[in-house]
Amino acid sequence: MSASSVGGRSGGSPRERTRAAAALPALLARRRTAFLAAVGALIYLPWLGLRVLEYPDELDIAEVCRAMFLGGDWIAPRRMGAIWVDYPPLIYWAGTVSSHLLGGMSAFALRLPNALAAVALAVVVGAAGARWYGPVAGLWAGFTLLTFQHYLLQGVGYRPDVMFSLWIGAGMLVYAAGAGERPRLLLRLAAFVMFGLALLAKGPLGLLLPGLVLVLWHAARREWRRVLELAPLSLVALAVYLPWFVACARAMGTQDILGELYAQNLQRFHSGSRGHGQPIHYYFAYFWLDFAPWSVLVPPAVAWIVRARRWQDRNVQLWLWWFGTFFVFLSLAVTKRHLYLLPAYPAVALLLAPWIETVARSDDGRVAPSARVVRGYGAALALLFLAGAVALLIVAVAGESIAGRRELNEEQRQVAIALRLPLAITAAVLLAAGLWLAQAWRGRDAGTTLVRIGATHVALYLVVLAAVLPALNPLKTYEPQSRWIREQIGDETRFGMVAPRFGVRKRGAFAYYTGAMVDLLDDRAQVESFLRDHPTSLVLVHEEAIDSIVGDDPDWQARVVRELRAGSHRYLALRQVSARGAPSAGPAPAPPRS
Secondary structure (H helix, E strand, C coil): CCHHHHHCCCCCCHHHHHHHHHHHHHHHHCCHHHHHHHHHHHHHCCCCCCCCCCCCHHHHHHHHHHHHHHHCCCCCCEECCEECCCCCCHHHHHHHHHHHHCCCCCHHHHHHHHHHHHHHHHHHHHHHHHHHHCHHHHHHHHHHHHHCHHHHHHHCCCCCHHHHHHHHHHHHHHHHHHCCCCCCHHHHHHHHHHHHHHHHHHCCHHHHHHHHHHHHHHHHCCCHHHHHHHHHHHHHHHHHHHHHHHHHHHHHCHHHHHHHHHHHCHHHHHCCCCCCECCCCHHHHHHHHHCCCCHHHHHHHHHHHHHCCHHHCHHHHHHHHHHHHHHHHHHHCCECCHHHHHHHHHHHHHHHHHHHHHHHCCCCCCCCCCCHHHHHHHHHHHHHHHHHHHHHHHHHHHHHHHHHCCCCCHHHHHHHHHCHHHHHHHHHHHHHHHHHHHHHHHCCCHHHHHHHHHHHHHHHHHHHHHHHHHHCHHHHCCHHHHHHHHHHHCCCCEEEEECCCCHHHHHHHHHHHHCCEEEECCCHHHHHHHHHHCCCCCEEEEHHHHHHHCCCCHHHHCCEEEEEEECCEEEEEECCECCCCCECCCCCCCCCCC
C-alpha cells in the first residue's frame, strides 16, 4: 500500500481507497490493548510534572494528601488540622501511596494515579467495544475516550473524578457482561465491588447513579427479577464503603460526617450555596467543547442508531440509559461542573465507535450512515486549523510588541515572552494538521479523515501539554511565594490571612507549600491580636481587604513588608511593628523566586 493511496489523492476506485483507509485501524485493532496503552502513556504520563498544582482543587486535595503522607492517618483526611471529608479517601490514598513509592510528594507523583486510571478506563472501554462490536470498533471506542478534550484535561490533573469514572465505568461494563443472555453472578458481584470503590472515590453518587441506570435499563426491558436483585447486590458496594465511613465517623463524630455527607451530595442537588450554581442547559451548552473533537459526530451517530434500529440491542440500550440518566440527573441539579459528567463519557465512546467504524469502511455516501458529514467536518476542521495557525503565528512573532503595549505585571510579561516559542510550535502543528485534513477532504475519503482527525489531535495535545501549559506556570504558581513566606516566618507554625471571599479556598494553596497553618482573620482587631501573639509571623491581606485593613493609616502602612502576587491575586504582607515604628525583627525581606 503506497503512501499516496492512504492520502486519498491517488487514483483507484472508492472501494480501493476505502480498503486502504481501513487498513491502519484494522492493523492496530489486532494490538488494541497495547496501542491504547501506548497512546495513553504518551499523551498522559510524561508531562504530569511540568505544570504546577493549580488552585483551587488540586492544591486543596494536595494539602490533605500532604497531611496523610506526613501524619500517617489513613482514616481521617485532615486539612488545617481538622478532619475534612469534602471527598472520601481514595484520592488521598492514591496520592499518598504514589508519593511513598516515588520518594516524595510532587506534582508528578500526585497526578500519576489519576493518569493511569484514565488510561486504564480507555483500555477497558476498548475491550468492551471489541467484545460486543468487533476489534476495530473497540479500538475506536478506547481511542475516542482517550482523546475527548475534557477527559484528557481531567486525566492529567489531581482530582477524584477520573477514579470515580474508572470504577463506575468498569463496574457498568462488567455488570453488562454478567447480565447478558448467560447471567453470571460473579461478574455482577465484581461490578458492585467496583461501585463500592466509586463510593470511596466520591461518595454516595458512586452507587446511586449507576444503580439508577441499571434499574431503568432492566425495567425498560421488563427484567423485573434483575431489578429486585439490585438491592442485595448494593449491599456488596456498601460493604466496601462502610468500614472507612464508620471509622472516620468515630474520629470525626457521626453527626458531623452525616452533615458533611448531606452538604456535599443532597444539598448540592437543590442548592448552589457552595458555589457552581448553573442553568439547566449548562451540560448541553458545554457538550460540544468537552467532547471535542468527536462531539459534532454524536448526533449523526445517534440518528444512525435509531434509523438502523440498533437501539434494540440490549447493550446499546444500556449506553443510552447510562448517558441519558447522568445527563438528565446532573442537569436537574443546581450545582453543576463540567467534570461531574465525566463518568458518562465511556457511554458516548461506545455509542460513537460502531458508527465511526461503519463510516470508515463505507464505499461512498450512499451507504448508511452517510460519510458526507465526516468529510464536511474534516473540511471545517482544516479551515479552523489553518486560521488558528495564522493567528498564533502573528501572536508569536509580535508577542513581545503586543505585551509592551499593555499594562502587564512582571509575571505576565515573563509568560508573554515564554509563550512565543510554544505558540510558534503550535502554529506549525496546526498548519500541518490543516493541510493534512484538507488533503483527505480532496480525496473524499471519510475513513482517512477520521484517522487524521484523531492523529492531529494527539499531536496538538502533546504540544499543549508539553509546551503551552507549562509556560503559564508563573501565572498559576503559589510555590515561590509560599517559600518566601516560609523563609520570613522561620520556625513559626502559622501565619494569618485576610481574604473575605477567597480565604477558605486560598489557604490550602499556601498551606501545601509552606507547611504552615493559615488562620483566617476578618478585621484589624483580629490582625492586631494575631501579630501580637505571633510577632515573628506574617499576615497576608488580599487586595479586596487592603482598604479596610491598611487604608491610608500610616501606622498600618508601616507594617507592610512587601507586595506579592499569587495566581491572579495581589496581597500585602504585614508584620508586627516594633517599638521603634518598624516591622519587628525577622528574616530580611526577599523577593519570591519565580
